[in-house]
Amino acid sequence: MNVSYLAHVSGLVQGVYFRASSQQMAIEYGLSGYAHNLADGEVEVLLCGEEENVDKMLDWLNTGPPQAKVIAVKTKKVPWQQYNHFSIG
Known part of the structure; x- marks a missing residue:
């Protein structure tokens, strides 16, 4: 079953290749979506794909x-x- 989840990740997550690494992992898992930096220092990640x-x-x-x-x-x-x-x- 296909699902979509929105995640907000906080901590030291900007300037440490978090978005690029997220993209690599998402591609490995066959997922679509995005990873964007937010002004408050968090990273927002949208994940779309097979629930597992x-x-x-x-x-x-x-x-x-x-x-x-x-x-x-x-x-x-x-x-x-x-x-x-x-x-x-």
């Missing part, structure tokens, strides 16, 4: 890449959204 793979990616977000220091990940299920790829911005 979205769950794996949500787990990964709790750690992120080695340089990151994730403090919290707030997630919410959102209506299904169709994206053709995973973008960063």
